[in-house]
Amino acid sequence: MPERPVKVRFPPSPTGLLHVGSARTALYNWLYARHTGGSLVLRFEDTDRARSTDDAVDQALRVLEWLGIDWDEGPIRQTERLPVYGEIAERLVTEGSAYRCYCTTQELDAERKQRQAAQLPLIYSGRCRDLTDEQRAAFEAEGRTPAVRFRFDPAGETVIEDMVRGVVQWDNALQGDFIILRSDGIPTYQFANPVDDIDAGITHVLRGEDLLSSTPRQLAVYRALGAPEPLFAHLPMILGPDKKRLSKRHGAVSVEEYRDLGYLAETMRNYLALIGWSFDDKTTVMTTPELVERFTIERVNRSPGVFDVAKLEWLNGEHLRLLEPGRFAEELQAYLERSGSPLAADRERVAEVAPVVQDKLRVLGQFEGFAGFLFGPAVYDDEAVGRVLDDPDAPRALESATEALRRVVEWDAGSIEEALRGACEETGLKPRVLFGPVRIAISGRTVAPGLFESLVLLGREESLERIATLGRRFAVEG
RNA sequence: GCCCCCAUCGGCUAGCGGCCUAGGCCUCCGCCCUUUCAAGGCGGCAACACGGGUUCGAAUCCCGUUGGGGGUACCA
Numbered sequence A: 001m002p003e004r005p006v007k008v009r010f011p012p013s014p015t016g017l018l019h020v021g022s023a024r025t026a027l028y029n030w031l032y033a034r035h036t037g038g039s040l041v042l043r044f045e046d047t048d049r050a051r052s053t054d055d056a057v058d059q060a061l062r063v064l065e066w067l068g069i070d071w072d073e074g075p076i077r078q079t080e081r082l083p084v085y086g087e088i089a090e091r092l093v094t095e096g097s098a099y100r101c102y103c104t105t106q107e108l109d110a111e112r113k114q115r116q117a118a119q120l121p122l123i124y125s126g127r128c129r130d131l132t133d134e135q136r137a138a139f140e141a142e143g144r145t146p147a148v149r150f151r152f153d154p155a156g157e158t159v160i161e162d163m164v165r166g167v168v169q170w171d172n173a174l175q176g177d178f179i180i181l182r183s184d185g186i187p188t189y190q191f192a193n194p195v196d197d198i199d200a201g202i203t204h205v206l207r208g209e210d211l212l213s214s215t216p217r218q219l220a221v222y223r224a225l226g227a228p229e230p231l232f233a234h235l236p237m238i239l240g241p242d243k244k245r246l247s248k249r250h251g252a253v254s255v256e257e258y259r260d261l262g263y264l265a266e267t268m269r270n271y272l273a274l275i276g277w278s279f280d281d282k283t284t285v286m287t288t289p290e291l292v293e294r295f296t297i298e299r300v301n302r303s304p305g306v307f308d309v310a311k312l313e314w315l316n317g318e319h320l321r322l323l324e325p326g327r328f329a330e331e332l333q334a335y336l337e338r339s340g341s342p343l344a345a346d347r348e349r350v351a352e353v354a355p356v357v358q359d360k361l362r363v364l365g366q367f368e369g370f371a372g373f374l375f376g377p378a379v380y381d382d383e384a385v386g387r388v389l390d391d392p393d394a395p396r397a398l399e400s401a402t403e404a405l406r407r408v409v410e411w412d413a414g415s416i417e418e419a420l421r422g423a424c425e426e427t428g429l430k431p432r433v434l435f436g437p438v439r440i441a442i443s444g445r446t447v448a449p450g451l452f453e454s455l456v457l458l459g460r461e462e463s464l465e466r467i468a469t470l471g472r473r474f475a476v477e478g
Numbered sequence B: 001g002c003c004c005c006c007a008u009c010g011g012c013u014a015g016c017g018g019c020c021u022a023g024g025c026c027u028c029c030g031c032c033c034u035u036u037c038a039a040g041g042c043g044g045c046a047a048c049a050c051g052g053g054u055u056c057g058a059a060u061c062c063c064g065u066u067g068g069g070g071g072u073a074c075c076a
Helices: A020-036 A054-067 A078-095 A105-117 A133-141 A189-200 A209-224 A255-261 A265-273 A288-294 A309-322 A325-338 A347-357 A364-374 A382-389 A394-407 A413-427 A431-443 A451-458 A460-476
Strands: A007-010 A039-044 A073-077 A098-101 A147-150 A157-162 A166-171 A179-181 A204-208 A231-235
Touching: A007 A020, A007 A189, A007 A204, A020 A039, A020 A054, A020 A204, A020 A231, A020 A255, A020 A265, A020 A288, A039 A054, A039 A189, A054 A073, A054 A255, A054 A265, A073 A078, A078 A098, A078 A147, A078 A179, A078 A189, A147 A209, A157 A209, A157 A231, A166 A209, A179 A189, A189 A209, A204 A209, A209 A231, A255 A265, A255 A364, A265 A288, A265 A309, A325 A347, A325 A364, A347 A364, A347 A451, A364 A451, A382 A431, A382 A460, A394 A413, A394 A431, A394 A460, A413 A431, A413 A451, A431 A451, A431 A460, A451 A460
Parallel strands: A007 A039, A039 A073, A204 A231
Antiparallel strands: A098 A147, A147 A179, A157 A166
């Protein structure tokens, strides 16, 4: 095989939301193209007119953009190239590599049922393989519109050397003649896919393992057309926690959902790369440039992998912490805007608060609940408040904290900490006993950013106000 | 039914005949730190599916079994 520069492609069918499995395939193709200095072609396989939608195309484009996966050619749509497939199919018919098939769906179904019962492989019988001109004319006269079938030579076997699976072979007798052009003239995947790959000069086909068994048919098209064959790399499937094919049943399955939950694109690239590929025995957290530099097909593994949200979440925390503080604030702001959060309006505040939450969040979506009290009135969690009300030391804690905070001269984290620790000594209360009620008083919850930083951001007046408000509840309820 | 692929801790994986009393990461469980939570530090539980071979030696090679996945469409 002559050396050609690497050219890969990502050909989703726009029939729904872009799945994490498809995204992983897109990522691998992109990483391979970038790693090798090759190019990536984006193509929408929309020959299933019933299920393909423009919305799905737009959505895929948006996801790819968000993921930072860019392409060098396209996007092209197969429905824009219909005449091309028609011409090539016609050529194959003329050359004898394909023929018109007049069988109806009902006839085909009946045939299949028979074979099923006889425990035979479910392939087309070849009934229309060698029709005479008279027979064809008769069918036409009946009003039947033919589909075009590829004449698959049943002799011998098809062998490929898959880049991840090694040698894989199939008995050609078990392939059967497959349809390349439906009776309405629209090409099938088995045909349009290789035709486009040939036209684009694709050198490597990296795709999901679910497409492995369609390889012999596509290769047959390459051969019939006398085109140079690509190298194949079939990637392991991504499974749900129950080891079944990942689907909506398993929860979030589209990339967009993870984006909306507050995952970083950087995290998705890192995580997706790790299902089915590894750099070595100890590297987990990788930036995208590192991924590009390190990605090779040789290290792609063969076995299917389970999509593990827990690890994805952990990894997102890692990437959040890796962000330079300014970038973190930007990501946070962008996320809040995109998700329509009211907090997004106060950009300055977001920038102020960002530093105190950067090392605590795992996903950006936690921000509102975590730091919302710094943007407006605290939302009091009943359980947290109950904890304070049940605490016999709480009134004293709130009181002494109030006094200490009143005395603070410079309202900064250091001075506040000093003052509150002083209050601990005066009252003899342990830090956790004294700080706990204060935290709940100002934030409404037990889980929040650092106490001192929060007090600084809230300001003295508001802080004291909130502490007093909670204190008053002892009079009423306590 | 038929064809193809796969098989290491609960999950992601390292391992490409001796370096393996099987390593890393996530999860989980302890402990430490501490201002709750988170983060961080330390430690722990936990796997070569099974059965035959080959070999001086097998997680690594071969065969079979079992299990899982995919395909078998005028879907892609």
